[in-house]
Amino acid sequence: MSVISEENVRGGSVFKDISADDEDGQPTEIESLCMNCYQNGTTRLLLTRIPFFKEVIVSSFSCGICGWSNTEIQSAGRIQDQGVCYTLRVKTKQDLNREVVKADSATTRIPELDFEIPPFTQKGSLSTIEGLLDRAVAGLEQDQPVRRASHPEVAEQIDSFIQKLKKLKEVEDEFTLVIEDPSGNSFVENPVAPQRDEALTVSHFKRTAEQDKQLGIRADDDDDGDLDEQPAANDLDTMRNEVLVFSTNCPECNSPASTNMKLVQVPHFKEVIIMATNCDSCGHRTNEVKSGGATEELGTKITLHVTDPSDMTRDVLKSETCSVIIPELEFELGMAALGGKFTTLEGLLKDIKDLIVSKNPFVCGDSTTTDRLQKLGEFGEKIEKIITGEMDVHVILDDPAGNSYLQNVYAPDPDPEMTVEKYTRSFEQNEDLGLNDMKTEGYQEEN
Incomplete structure (x- = not known):
């Protein structure tokens, strides 16, 4: 042994x-x-x-x-900083073959059937959409013999519902599958990666105190979620003049590590909080950026025409609410996918390549197709061509919160290759930013 x-x-x-x-x-x-x-x-x-x-x-x-x-x-990895919710519109039988990593803390819902599998009622699994349906059917059928003997009417109703679940596998009608995981450790495959999946919506959310307790990262008797007991973290003068250090765990190897935090003034922009973690055990390094101010009144859309390799040295501040779009590659990276970052344009493109190609959980194993590997490989090559200046593209930073920034190397004069557009947020964008309490008569929900 x-x-x-x-x-x-x-x-x-x-x-x-x-x-x-x-x-x-x-x-x-x-x-x-x-x-x-x-x-x-x-x-x-x-x-x-x-x-x-x-x-x-x-x-x-x-x-x-x-x-x-x-x-x-x-x-066995760390609980992510935010929860994640995947909403998939299942339209064809091919969608049933999508791979799914479902953590035991995830809630699975099919709204059309008013069906829900609560968290912590099933063990974590690596399966497909069809496998999730089969597992749900098997769970309902497990105690049917006992029900037929003791409660025949209930057993008959469950039999009818089981037939509805089985019928979903024929995909005669479209249906919606929602997987919501407060731990952030569940995944649903995007078969057209690195392109945007029109049938799949991914959103991130802040956990509630009750969800923190369920995950074991907050004591059951801890009902006070504020940080009033940490005056140093709330002291702006301290944050401006000193680097705050606190203990954490490495996101890669889970070994004890330290995170440095400092308030930094970005030239021609605003103050931001930069958090950097270095792990002595595995050498992993990461940085994260939080806006030092409130959500702006208007969203910001920054478009840069990349014409020279020197553009790769431009400083980039990408907030958690910022999407990255490269029209020439038909690529769009949703908000919160890479978190907040303060880096260069080259660093941002390399992080995108790592996320889509190197760290993609669905590019290895027996189920990986040659076509998928080839497509992702070609995407990685195009990113490298952009970095070396061999490919002419536009990079768009679209941040409805207005907290992202791309360096103007001609400042204070206008940059001929960069445009900055301010716009009014839509109702849906206010929903994503949690600004429901700021609704005005100018915002009307569209059906």
């Missing part, structure tokens, strides 16, 4: 990259109770790191007496 050593745990190396060549990567075997026959069976645990995805715990139970078995996958 394998043993997880104390040295590995403390060193943060207990999770190893999954590889067929690793002969030492044997699972940990634990004798455990079979919940079917109540005899002793064996649970195998494999702590591994899936390439381009994250750390996971794969567990498999088997009973040599009754033959019952069970398999489960759990995320």
Whole structure:
């Protein structure tokens, strides 16, 4: 039986990259109770790191007496800063083949059937849309024999609902699948990546106090969510003159790390809060930017015509609410996809390439198609051509909150290759920014 050593745990190396060549990567075997026959069976645990995805715990139970078995996958990575909600409009049978990573904290809904699978009622899984439907049907059918004997009317109603779920797999009518995960660790595949998926909407949201308690990142008796007990973090003079340091965990290897935070004045723009994390264990570095001010009255749309490699050195401040569009590549990156960043245009393009190509969780494994790999490879090559000045494109930063910035190298004179447009936000954009309480008579919801 394998043993997880104390040295590995403390060193943060207990999770190893999954590889067929690793002969030492044997699972940990634990004798455990079979919940079917109540005899002793064996649970195998494999702590591994899936390439381009994250750390996971794969567990498999088997009973040599009754033959019952069970398999489960759990995320071992960090809980994300924001929750995520995927809304997919299923239109064809091909949509049923989309891969889905569903964390146990996710809620699954099909509004057309008024059907919902609450969080923490199913274990985490890597499946497809069709697999999710099959799992829901199997769960409803599990206790049907008992219901038919004790409550035949209820069993008949559930049988009728099961037929409706099964009929969804024929896709005779379109239906909507919603996966909402406060941990931010669920995914729904975009088969046309890096292009925008018209059938899939991805939005991020701030967790409620109750969701924080469910995820175990807030004590059950902690009802005070403010930060009044941290006067140093709220002292603007301290933030302007000093670099604040606080402990955190590395987003890559989960080892203890430190995050530096400072309030910085961006020339010709405004004050922003820059947070940088450096990990001594794996060398991972990341930076995040938060606006130091409130949401602007008008949104901002910045369009830069990239004509020279020197444009790559322009400073870029991309807020969490900013979308990045490259029309020549038919590419659009939604808000919150990369979080807030203060970098250069070259750094932003490299981050986009890493997100879409290198760190895409659906570009590896048996289900990956050659066509998808080729398409993503071509996208990565085009990004490199833009960086080296071999491709003439427009880069658009569209921020409805007005908190993004692209350096004007001709300042204070106008930049001939850059336009800045101010616009009034739509009702839907105010909804996304959480400005519902700021509705006026000028905003009317469109049906």
